[in-house]
Amino acid sequence: MKVLHIIPGLSPELGGPPQVALNLVKSLRNLGVEAEIATTNFNRPEPLDVPLNERIDYAFGNDPNDTVPTWFLPFNPPALKEFIFSRALTGWCWKHIPEYDVIDNHYLFSYAPTCAAAIARWHKVPYTLRVMGQLTPWALAQSRRKKQLYSMLIERRNLNAAAAIHCTTEQEAEEVRQFGIETPTITLPLGVHAPDPHPAARSQVRARYGIPDHVPIILFLSRLHYKKRPDLLLQTLYDLKNQGYLFHLLIAGSGDSDYLNQLQQLTAALGLTQCVSFVGLVIGEEKDQLLQGSDLFVLPSYSENFGIAVAEALICGLPVVITPGIQIASDIAAAQAGLVVEGELEPLRAAIAQLLTDIKLRQHLGERGQQFARSRYSWRKIAQDLIPAYETIAKQT
Structure with missing residues (x-):
């Protein structure tokens, strides 16, 4: 055939x-x-x-x-x-x-x-x-x-x-x-394919972007488009920074140059330049390292028919915070394999804050998410x- x-x-x-x-x-x-x-x-x-x-x-x-x-x-x-x-x-x-x-x-x-x-x-x-x-x-x-x-x-x-x-x-x-x-x-x-393990991913990612060991890494991995709402994530992290939370956000992805400039300007205006890195497009081994070297994954998208990046994060054991517009969100919520919250400032802030401070919850969600992805995807x-x-x-x- x-x-x-x-x-x-x-x-x-x-x-x-x-x-x-x-x-x-x-x-x-x-x-x-x-x-x-x-x-x-x-x-x-x-x-x-x-x-x-x-x-x-x-x-x-x-x-x-x-x-x-x-x-x-x-x-x-x-x-x-x-x-x-x-x-x-x-x-x-x-x-x-x-x-x-x-x-x-x-x-x-x-x-x-x-x-x-x-x-x-x-x-x-x-x-x-x-x-x-x-x-x-x-x-x-x-x-x-x-x-x-x-x-x-x-x-x-x-x-x-x-x-x-x-x-x-x-x-x-x-x-x-x-x-x-x-x-x-x-x-x-x-x-999605389970990537080869990178035992040194955590240290390599932190060394590459100058992130101290005690600072949790938040990963946004997707095409840079207003549908994905990276601007909402930046605004949420501005509030968390003012409340004393420690984090470093890696924004990985490419997109329209004008929109990228808008995001970089917003980052500077919110005073987040020191705790946000724009990584650009990542593929292959570099992408695998980011997924395995980060502490949590956030995608507050308006709409995704599936959400490949979410499934990739899950299969790498990375706890996820996503919104209902991602169509696999209901399955993830039912499997207790991630946090699904409305795409608004307050619920998103609460979910990220919870994972930043609760290492055991990150581990629990990461393990459940990995099991779920391996069985379904x-x-x-x-x-x-x-x-x-x-x-x-x-x-x-």
């Missing part, structure tokens, strides 16, 4: 979705499915330095075996957020989509999956769609009129004609129904559950 995954880009600038596609395709291939990716070379400020218009084994992890067969097609600047138009991808899809049994499209309101869905319908190749949090009320409210027009002209037809819609939570499946779509849904979580298990769905869909032609 041949399965093609279509995604707008694999740039780290696009956050978690590229990692989802790469890890899922690798896990499918390990189970005997002939899975590949077609995408663009989108990246900022410069395009990805990869061979174009040919199939390559794209390396994406620490392990030399972390490669997946990928077709990179050039995108046409300027790239408007995640839309990322590519004339070359259009021609490639028209020529090659008939060679596959199932097309698995990642994302909505973006050119690559839109184009692939239309071409797949023309060639009568069944396809699926991953909504990737784009149907949450918060997401639909952003650029609302554009999305309403795009939905009316294109996206509703894509969704209604799909063989299935991939959802990561029951809440996301319900949002598909609320959008008026009756297409069958497949609900499977996303996965295995890429191999997710791929095993997905294969029968692909086989059923492939038989529909």
Whole structure:
């Protein structure tokens, strides 16, 4: 069985979705499915330095075996957020989509999956769609009129004609129904890999950023976007600092330069410069060290369809403070694997203060969270559950 995954880009600038596609395709291939990716070379400020218009084994992890067969097609600047138009991808899809049994499209309101869905319908190749949090009320409210027009002209037809819609939570499946779509849904979580242990991570992280041993490290690890609310976290920590709490915040992630400047200016205005470090984009071993060397993880996001960074923190045994807008929050709360609080100043401040002062609670939540993540977020298990769905869909032609 041949399965093609279509995604707008694999740039780290696009956050978690590229990692989802790469890890899922690798896990499918390990189970005997002939899975590949077609995408663009989108990246900022410069395009990805990869061979174009040919199939390559794209390396994406620490392990030399972390490669997946990928077709990179050039995108046409300027790239408007995640839309990322590519004339070359259009021609490639028209020529090659008939060679596959199932097309698995990642994302909505973006050119690559839109184009692939239309071409797949023309060639009568069944396809699926991953909504990737784009149907949450918060997401639909952003650029609302554009999305309403795009939905009316294109996206509703894509969704209604799909063989299935991939959802990561029951809440996301319900949002598909609320959008008026009756297409069958497949609900499977996303996965994370447990990284290799780094016994010296704590000392290495503290040495790198000049953090004393007695000062707890708070980690914010995500794409820098106002949806993630790092500004709320900074305001919360301003209050805690004034109350005498000790901490050092590591803000790890990249994003729009103007927004990064705003955050840095806010940090200075709140007098937090000495206890906040902007780490930038981290990947691979550096990312693993941050997750294993920090004391707690905080993500006060408005909306996340899943929250890959949260799952990564959990599997590393890092206690988490998150908000209900992260759709795995209810599962984490039910498993008592983290603290879930409303995205407001007072509850967020109380939760962080509790973990800053209670080492035993941090250890307890970290252990429960790690057990929970290992049992729920295995890429191999997710791929095993997905294969029968692909086989059923492939038989529909």
